[in-house]
Amino acid sequence: MTTTETPAGIGSRGSFFLGVLAALTLATTVVLGLSLPLSTEQGPYSRMIAIHPPIATTEYVAYAVTVLASALYLWPRTRQRRWDLLAGASAEVGAVFTALTLATGSIWGRPTWGVWWVWDARLTSTAILFFLVLGYLALRRVPMELSRRSTISAVAALILVPAVVVDHYAVTWWRTLHQGASLAQLSPGKSLDGAFIAAMLVGFVAMGLVYAWLTLHRFRLAVLEERADIEGLDIALEERRAEGLELAARP
């Protein structure tokens, strides 16, 4: 097992550039989304399409990264600390995106369906996915030996595969109140208008960049945290010893 090279801090020139890019596309999404025409059935609420599908899809990407990194950690030949830390970082950001998916969906559902929540297959499977990730993140915070925690967490992360698959295909497999996959409506002649497609596509880019930026920072923080855990005691001991020597050297 090789140790990951330690970054000097959580920021770097690259991540600063990424952050600026994320902020700019996010701002563009806001402007484009708010300038969308009012739809006849939903009024202003149809503008939610600029953020809700992008957030939900980014959540899948986050979990895909978690599962991939966990698998790489479990595979003995590719076992490196960094995969474990990346899996955790991505899942944490994914949980935020899942919470946002549920929140934006509810905000849209209240005026459109008349209720904050319905028990249809898509909403239910997203909620279960959310709880699965909370369980995974709780497992990662349990104090135990590092290698053991990493292995157990990596195994637990694999449950996200069926959960994401069911969540994604829920609208196809069951008759849901939630509409079908948004990406399937992008082909010409489908129900979505050009301006809506443009806003949603910019939204996808923006959420993807925000995810990458957050995960990168969380990952670097995790690397530093781990290093502080491992080396912190040695450093503290050395400092105390140096203090002692200094005191002893005084006349």
Added chain:
Amino acid sequence: MWRDAALVAGKDLRIEARSRVTLNQVAPFAVLVLVLFAFALDPDRGILTRTAPGLFWVAVLFSSLLATQRSYAVEADDAGRDGLRLSGLDPAGIFLGKAAAVALELVGLQILLGIGIVVLYSAHLHGPVLLLGTCLAATAGLAAAGTVYGVLAAGLRVRETLLPLLLLPVVAPVLLAATRAWEAALSGAPGDGWPWLRLLAVFAVIYLAAGVLGYGPLLEEA
């Protein structure tokens, strides 16, 4: 593998038979859950009869949590898990044995709870084939998933609080499918229940396979 499974299942069941924790604590708890549902829902308007399948399976789910925790708690003292690791038994056999013991306890609990919903909720049990098939498939799935997640949490200081959070979302499909299958059977339209039974069977097969393949490494880490 099968011989090892029988040995481990025999060990767990013998401990339960002698300690009577399942009989004296888990079984009364399961019935108590049924009684509490009656307090929470208005018993006079037939709500209990209509929701009997769901309440039955929620009670089974809660009891299966206790049974799983118990299954690992008996090995926590005197380094029982280390002994099991050193015993040279096939890990797949250990998994199947522990799951079989939990499954057997759950079957007993389900019989008790079945009598409970007939007596307390005045439910009528129609479609016995579908009911029994659902029970068997759901029990296999619950026991297998419980044993896999139980070993993940075993030996941790926070296992009592962590296991429900890990296990309940995982077995949520079992609750859903078993409830739908039972509703179909009790309402006299068993045809609607068979797809749900298939889903339960798929769930059980997946977790049994995952346990047989992955239990060895997990037990090493526990």
